[in-house]
Each structure stands twice: as C-alpha cells, then as structure tokens.
Amino acid sequence: MSFWDNLKDKVAGMNASLQTSVSKFKNAEFANGCMAMCALIASADGSISGQEKGKIATLISVNETLKIFPAAELKTKFDFFCDKLTADYDFGRIEAIQAIGKLKSKPDQARAVIQIGIIIGGADGNFDDDEKKAVKAACAAVGIAPSDFDL
Template sequence: MSFDSFLSKLKTKASELKTEALKYKNKDFLNAAMAGSALIAMADGSVSAEEKQKMVKFIESNEALSVFTTTDVIKAFQDFVSQLEFDKDIGEAKAYQALGKMKSNVEASRLLVRMIIAVASSDGNFDGNEQRVASKIAKELNLNPAEFELQ
C-alpha cells in the first residue's frame, strides 16, 4: 500500500468518525424534533401527509441533522406517533421527556418551536388544538409562548 493510499484511507476514516460524532451529538435534537412533530401532528387526531412531508423537509435542510438518513428520521417520528397512539399519556410523557433534554439550549429550543409550528400549519390550518400543543411545548422548553404568537 502506497503512502498516498494510506493517507486517503486515513482521511476517509476521519471523515466517517466526524459524521458518527455529529450523529450522536445531535441525537437528542433529532429525538426532540420528532417528539415535537409527533405531538403537534397528533394534536388534531391524525397525521396528514403534508405534516409528514414538512417534517422530513425540515430535517433534510437542517445542517445539524443532515447526518441522519431519512429512514432514521421517519423511524424516530413513527416511534413517537406509535407511542402516542398506543397510550396517549405514556406517549406524551416520553415525547415531553425527549423535548426536555433541549431546555438548556435556548437556540435549539426556539428552532424546535418554529419547526413544530411549521409542521402544524403545513396542512393550511393551525387550529386551536395545535396551538395549545405548540404553547405547551414552548413552556416545556422554558420559552414564552407569546414569543411565537401563541397564548
């Protein structure tokens, strides 16, 4: 093996490690984003195709989360939705627990609230149930709902 080949392999491995490190570093944000998306999507009792598409587009366009495959994103979202469908109280507790891990990061918390509002309004209707859930999520993240024009 030549030195150039060895160096190339080393660079590839370093890049793979960086990607893996980023994935674990942002796993809490991914879970919080999917928990919030599931809560807001289920606020009206069902998850629309528009809500799913908006959530996936957000994850794909977010640099910090672009290390996750669409399959990872969809699986995390479906896990939270399944928990909510199976037992609403336990599902909500798990979703708010995932969101709570982001409380100390104000910038990430604001991004999460903006994202869940975008997901909720993607079907053209941001109804009272969705607004209440968005407000509750903002409070859970120690943010003032009024900052997002929520009551």
C-alpha cells in the same frame, strides 16, 4: 395584513433563520425533540390518521432544516413517538414532551424545535387551536414563553 398572511411571513422568516444555524444542531437530542414535536402536532386532535402521518412524514423529508439527518433515522424516531401516542395518548404525550424538555439547557435548539412545530402545524394552511396547544406545551417544557412566538 390578515392573521394568516402575518403567520406565513413569520414562518418564512423562521425557516430561513433555522437553515442558517441548523448545522450546529446535528445531535440525537435535537433529532428526538424535532420528531417528538412533529408527532405532537400530528396527534394534536387526539389521534393520528394514516393520511396525517403521511403528510407530516413528507414535510419532514423536504424540510431544509431537517436535511442534516438521514431521512430513515427521522422516520424511525417519528414513528416511535407516533406509536407511543397511538398506544396511550397521555403517556405518549408525556414521553414526547420529556424528549423536547431535554433541550431546555440548549435554548437555540429548543427554539428551533418550537419553530419546527409551528412550521409543521401551519403547513396545511390551518394552525389550529389543538396544534397551538401542543406547541405551547412544548414551550413550557423548555421554559420559553409562548408569546415569544405570538402564541
């Protein structure tokens, strides 16, 4: 089995796992962490294009895991983190990582945010090194080994 086929299988498993337990994650910290993770993936190459932002916004709106939140609320949070990353990438990255790090004491939610990052990163068929680096930084923020996700 190729790396890509293996990744697709794992992403499908992650998505199914998230959907069965996500209702207990309906809180502001989880929503912030998810949108911070999505913004980190969007900016993984150092910038966020309008097209890239639109694609991720679309993925957010159709992701079964995130349907527990109002779409407008998620868009506002996503735009907030994207704006921070666009205005000053380094400080925006720190702020996004801090938002994710707030889930460190909630391992199930922290893992779900990491899984969402992997799902969003691989959605275009190319989970590139920059996206993996962003997910690894998020793993470090919540104290989860990247190897738990084969990164």
